[in-house]
Each structure stands twice: as C-alpha cells, then as structure tokens.
Amino acid sequence: MELIKRLRFLLPLLVFASCEDVIQLSVDQGPPKLVVDAFVSNIIKPQTIRLTRSINYFDSSGSEPGVEGATVLLVDTSTFKIFPFTDQGQGQYVFNPNPATGDTFTIGRSYTLLIASGSDTFVSFSTLHRTTQVDSLMKIPVEGNGPPFITTGCYLDMIAYDQPGPGDFWWVKTYRNDTFQNRIDQLNLAADMGNTNNGLDGGMFIYPVRTGISDRTRSFQAGEEVQVEIHSISREAYYWFLLIQNENFNGGLFATPPSNIPTNIVNINPAKKTPLAGFFCMTAAKPFTYLVTE
C-alpha cells in the first residue's frame, strides 16, 4: 500500500495544474462505538483493559471518554479460575498478577474475556501462545544531518529467533525510556521469522523486523534505555494489526475504500446492536532491557 501511495506524487510532476488542499468537512459520526482495548500479557506487571467510546474523526483532542462501572473478568477456560480487573476510573480496568498466589497467566491455556456494561454482556476468547525472547541488541552507528532529518547516534538491530514450526505471530513492542513507541509506522509485526506471511520459519528474524525497533529519523543516543518485548499474538491479531496499518497508510489518489476494522468481541445477546470495536488478545513476552552506551 505504501508503494501505491508513493505513486500519487507522480501526478503533480506530470500535470502542473493539480492541487491538494485541506477542506473542512463535517461528518456524521453516528452513535459512538464501545471500544474494548484488551491486550493482556503474561508479564508480571499491572495489566490494563480499557473501555472507551469512539470520537469524531476530526476531534483533535485525542481523548476518548472512558466507560466506567463495568465488570471486567478473565476466566481460564480449562480451570475456570477468575482474574478480576478492577475499575480504576476513566475506563481503566486493572489486574495485578502475583506469582506468589498463582495469579498469573499460563502459556498454552485459553482465556475468556467477559465484560458486563449496562445491559450488555460481551465475550471473547484468546489463547496464550508460546513466546520467544531477544537474544541481544546490536548497535549500528548512524551519521546523520540533524533534525528534521536523521540525527547522529545509532540504530539498534534485534537478534532474536522465531520458534521452530510455522504458525507463530509476533508483535515487537519497543519502549524508549519507558515510553511505548506507538506511531503506526513503528508497528513491528512478524509472521514466523518473516515480516510477511511468506513461509520463512524458525530462523533469525529478517531485516525489517530486526531494525523495526529503531526510529529512522530519531536515532538512539547514549544513555537511553530501550526495552524490547516480543509478544506472541494470535493469527487473528496479526491480521487485525495489518488492517490498522493499512487503514492508516491509506490515502491519496490510489486509496482503497476506508473500511471498518472488525472486532473479535461479541455481544452474547445477538439481538443487541450496540456498536462495538476493539480487540482481545492474550500475549506472552519476556522483556529485554538495554542501555545505549557510547
């Protein structure tokens, strides 16, 4: 898609009369959707599920109202053990795992998400898949020409291996000084060892995945702390992320029709038409922390 998007720059070159301008549009948002943001990992730190409502596309405040007063639970489907998420206000529901009491998630098990909000009950399922870990990070020095272009510093190259056997899907999350790198162009996915579902399996992750932890224009500086987590995700989550990526890169003359991102969360009463969005996925990861040195 990115490839196609670039083609749009051809046209102004060809016809000097073409033009682009920003216009004000009012779009009818319709009823806001209830958004469930439920990516729950097995990492021993507070796990948060967010319930919010979608906002108008042109609302630049960027803050979606939280949905409070809901009951949010995870249930281990084989043992029926319940993991309650407590309402912290502003749509944040938090669970604190505790290995001492056995309140942790187990790889290979599947979990049911249950949400009761108002008169609605929502449900979804996800399996916690095996994970892999970062072996090491390698520094690649970069000589830049300063902002707004590339800054001098280094990129990081992630050395890590896919699990042997096809069917693993990975979401590589990078935290830079404890800040999650959430720009859409930093969304770093892998299907087995490849960046596309091309059948490469079991080896070292290939290049776009390895260097995808770096920010192309803002290279790492000495003293920065980088944490990389390779989260195992479901096949559905992998494609769901690709859809988001597509939607964000979609634009220009050769744009595909905007489409809704599907959700894997269902209302147990199919007659209820509460608009719903979001995703539930159990993930497993082993964080790897690295301090950038001179």
Next chain:
Amino acid sequence: MTAYIRSFFFFATFSLLASSAWAQNTVMISGYVRDSASGERLNQAQVFVSSDLGTASVQTNNYGFYSLRLTAGSYNLTTSASGHVTRKLAIKISTDQSLNIELAPQAEAMQEIYIGASRNANTRGLNMSTQTINGQTIKKIPALLGEADVVRSIQMLPGVSTVGEGATGFNVRGGGIDQNLILMDEAPVFNSAHLFGFFSIFNPDAVKDVQLIKGGIPAAYGGRLSSTLDVIMRDGNEKEFKSSGGVGTIFSRFAVEGPLMKEHPLAKDSTKTESASFIVAGRRSYIDFLAKPFLPESLSGSQFFFYDFTAKANYTRGNDRFYLSTYLGDDVFNAVDAFGFKWGNSTATARWNHVFNPRLFSNTTYYYSRYRYNFIFDVGGNRFDWQSYIVNNSVKSDFRLYANSKNEVSFGGQMTYYRFIPGEAEANNISGRTVFGLPDRFGLENALYLSDDINANGKFSVRAGLRVSQFLYLGPGKVYTYYPAWEVGQRRFVESITESKKGEVVAQYINPEPRLGLKYELSKSSSLKAGYNRMAQYLHLISNTAASVPLDVWQPSTNNIKPQLADQVTLGYFKNLVLPLKSKPDAALETSVEGFYKTLQNQVDYIDGASLLLNEFLEGELLTGIGRAYGLEAYVRKNSGAFTGWISYTLSRSERQVEGINNGDWYPNRFDRKHNLNIITQYRLNPEWDFAANWAFSSGTPTTFYSGQYTVQGYLVPDAGSKSRNNVRNPNYHRLDLSATWTRRKSDKWERSWVFSVYNAYNRRNPFSIYFDTNYKDLGQNAAIRYSIIGSFVPAVSYNFTWN
C-alpha cells in the same frame, strides 16, 4: 461442448443450403465502398437501392464490403457515408456483378462535420445503443492541452462516464472499466490509457472510426460484460503519399501514408485488381524535457514520457485482401535512484479478407496482444523490481453470408490462449537477493457464434444470435482450495495447494450467450428497437483503489473465481427530425431515447483491508456479489450544417450487493453518477475558422469517508461507521472547454492549422477525490484533503500540418 459445435455446424450448413435453394431468379451486386481521394474502405456506409420492383438496403461491414440480392432489372443506387458526398447511380443488372463505389470526401470549403452514419441509418438499422464517431469528429472536440483523444471523446456519449480526470478507462452503463472490450484492429488492449488516463493510446491521426456498442451487442462480440469499443485504424492512402503531424504542448505526432503499389488490373483477369498501401504513425510526449528546469537536481536524469507507434500495411489481390498491423506503446517514468515505472500494450495483427462469392465474405485474424508493466523501486540500497504481463494469442474467423433478401447470417469462432504472469519480482538489499513472484496462469477461451439478421417484412426485423463461450483454466500451476471464511466478508485461508500438470483442465466454464435485437419501423424516420444480451467475462481486473492504477493485475477465472455474467435489456425510440430550414433542406436532427436494465453476477469485490499486490493467496481476499444498473439515455445530434454537435443526457444508477460489505445492503458503485449531461458544439464560421465548445456536467461520484476514531494499544484506528461503503458523494463535476482552429491552405499540397484551446475554462476546481490523512504534514492530526487533478484552467496551443 461437442453438442454445441455439432448444432452450430448443422445450423450453418442448413443456412447455406437454404440460401442456394432460393438463389434462382435473383442476382447479386457486391463490392467495396471507398473514399475516392484515399481509397480508404468505408465501413458502415449505407447502400440503398430502389426501383419499381422495391427497395433494399445494406450497410458495409467493418472492411467496407457490401452485398445485396436483387431481382434482375434497373435500379437507382444511393450510397452514403459519414463525411462523404452521397452518390447516386443508375444501374442495370442482369447477372451477378461486382461494383466498387467511390465516394468523394466532402469538399474542404463546405465540409460539414458529419457525425454518425448516413441519414436514417440510425432508425433503419438493427443496431441500437451504438454510437460511431469518426476520426475527423474526434479531432474537432476540444480536449486537454489541445490534443484530440478517442477515449475522452467517447466519454461525451450517453451512457458513458468516468470516475474522474486522470482515471484510467471509462465506464459504460454502470459497468467497471474492465468490462469494456477495447479492440484495436481486432486485437484487444488491456489498458487504454497514457499518463494515467489523460490521454488514450490511440493516435487520432491513424484512427478511421470508433464504434461503441453498449447494448444489443451482436453475437460476434464477447468476452466483456458492458461494451465493445471497436477502434478501426486507417488503411493508408492508396492513391498518393501524404504526411501529417502536429506539435502540441505535451507531445508531437507524425504520420506518413501512401501507396506501396498503385491499383492496377491483374494480368490474368482484368476484372480484378491489385494494390497495396501503408500507414505509419507515431507520437511522443516531451514532458521530461519541459519539466527538466523545474526538477530538483536529484531528479535531473529522470525520464517521464510516453510514446506510441502504429503501423499498418495492406495488400489487395482480386478477392483477397491482407492486412498486417502493429501497435507499440509505453509510458515510462524513471526517477533516478528512486523508482522506475513503465507500462504499455503491444499488439500485432494479421488479417485476411476473402470474398468467396458475392454472398459470402470472410475475415480470418490472428493476433498477439500483450500488456506489461514493470515497477522498480530503489531507495537506500533496497531495490525491488517487479514485472507483470498478460499475453494472449488468438485466431478467429468471421463469416458473413448474404443468404437471401431476408437473411444476413454472421457466424464464426475464436480461440484465445492466455498467459498471465501476475508478478515476477526481485528484491535486493543488504541481506541479499530474493527472487519471488506468483506462479503463471494459463487459460484458453473459445467461442462460436451464429447470428441472423432477419428482415421479416419491410418494417419489422429481428437479429437473433447465439454465442457459446467456453473458458478453460489450465495447468501447469498451483491450484488452491480455500476454507470458507470464519465470518462473512473476512479473509479465507488456504486449505490445500496441489500442482496441476501442463495442459490439465483445472476448471471449465461454458456459457451460452443469447443475443436478440428487434426493430419496428414506425415511419421512414422513426423506429422502436429492443435488445437483449447476455455476456460472459472470464478475465477480471483486480483493483480496489479509487482510481485504477496501471499496477492492477488481470486474473483469469479459476476454480475459485467464477466468470462474470451480465444480462441486459434495452428499449429505445429513434426518430430523425427534419429542421424547417430553407437554406439547409437536409438539416436533420437524430434523436433517441433509450432505457436499459442490466443485472450482473459474480462481481469481484474485496474484503476489508485486502492485500492485492503480489499476494499468492489473492483469491482468499476476494468476495463476489451481484450488481444492477439501470438508466435512461437521451440523445440529440445535429449532423449537418455549419453548426453541428450533440447533447447527451444520462440518468442512471449502478449498484452492487456483496455479502460482507455494507451490512450486505445495496450500495452505489464507485462510478455511479446519477446525472450526466454533455453538450458538444462545433461551428464553422468560414473555411479558415472553426470553433468548438463543450460542457460536461455530472453528479459527484460516491466515496467512503471515515466518521470516527479510537485508539487501541496507543495506535490510532480510523473508523467508518456501520453502513460505510460509498456513503458520501463528492461534489458535482462540471467543466467548460473551448477551442478555435485556424486553418491555412498554402497550396494544394500544404495545409496547416493552429488550435487554440482552453480546458476547464472557468477554472473549476473539480475534486477527483476527497481523502483522509491520519497524519497530515506529520502533525499527527486527521485531515480531509481535496485532491483536484486539474485545479485551474489549462490553455494550450498546438500546430498541425498535412502535406500531400
């Protein structure tokens, strides 16, 4: 299949026998209608005979041949053709006779832009939903940058629209751009656009005429659902050498034509003649030279141009005529060290016309046609090189049997072998070289047809035809089977992959395609016509972008992709009005009103977020649905006098229903336009000055807008709401173009003209699309952006010459 073949030949043989049985007391008159100045064969000329014994008429075929069956006696024979002086002859025939008729082109001084076929041909003929524009007319319609263009002219006709400026192709009666069969001298072309659609690939200097058939499509044509655009190239002047050309703002053209062998009688049989002629025409754009001073240094070695080259030669000997023609064209965009992009068609055609006897005319064609594109992307040491082709080789034979005074039978067959090379790609980067790509695919399309034009009585005629088409999806290749989608509208995953052997039939489809045309003459100048056609299409253009891009991939029907089918009924009223003008007693208005209703099956659509490029599992991303299109077309055309032109208005709707899109409800197609009005006017002030103006209006096309947004895991997700597909209309499109042509005749041999034109004269900023950007100018904010391809008026001057 064999049963079809058997019945076909039975019918054909029966017709032949029947015709010879009735051939006792009658004689045949046959021959070619030609232009007296150039010897060019005139297709769709009207030959009309009358006497006390009655009247009869026939239209010349695409090769200018006619044949009429008459009772021996004396007749007045009237021949007319567009752009030519009508000629009347008194003939007396007692035996079969060959008569070539030459028509003089209308004298330059009194040249009237005579559009369409001859007088009342539109009401008398069986054709409906058919428009013809000749090369001369195309040249008079003001166009972008002063360059006459075939497809842009077609877009001014009723029932034809486009998604917008810069969009490839055209849409006919609510059909997709891949549903038009575009033939250039019988060979199909798969992308008719230069420069993303601003110009078409046909060089107007080499075009004789263009016929667009939108409904009541005769059985001889098949393979696409919505229309046939038959572009007939000129044969080349048989009498004298001539060159012509032009220098325009964006490209230059040059053409040479002339006799290779002047017409002379054969030594053996002086009633027969021998002759040969050729035409060569080429164009090249020079945007790259013009743009050079404006480009940054990093792009200074860039190439941005297109070219095309048409060559054609013919040789006639007695009852045989041979043609060889070729077309080569490419669009090239090369930005040094960034990307390269090239696409183009090439075709080669060999044809043989043979007149067996005055009753039976045949044409046999072999053609090769190839569409190719190549994309190179080279940034920061990462190089990506991708090629894609569609290649086809075809043999076809068409026969026309002038069986008797009541039956004109056409029959024939075609066999086409396709090779699809959807993608051969090579990637080079620091980790090495990777060659990948998609497996080639093969297909064989066969068709047999039989059609009879039955003149039941003077007023009522019927065209009844049947085309039987067959498509074989052949090995070798990988055969994929897919699981059903886990939810409607979602991706389907591969269940198994098997290998097929060379020549193995993986999937086979057979479709009988009945065709019917009816005509009832209400009076000499008015008629009612009705048509029905079923069409089958085995090729699919895979594209889900707002504007079709040259990167779009053609796919055959496979075990997973079913052939598209369409049924269309058309009803029309045709009337010619004579204007009460004393000075121009002949001045007439052709008018017509036609309604159509079309249903479509197995229309290809795409899952949300489909990945279509170089995707081996493409078929899992496809959805199929149904479509419907209906509308009303009104058309008024003035063909003679100093003031000529036409008005066309179309009221129509084109919709689609696909499970998994838009909650499974009907939604308008991307190219749906409710109103479409075109006014084309041309005025000849004097032999030196011609003026032309056209105004186009059309309702905005639908588009899909995001309405909401939310974040998940910190990533922004744009949201389109619940009933989303094509939920909003772009603003209306309208545009005025003006042109003035100043012609100077220096001598008998040398003529030149200057064309001054203004495109989009009142500076309308028509949006091509309004799109969304989730990170406009890296500000991290959502914005709606209006994209106008032509955002201002575009003046242009071009210079044309002809030299005899």
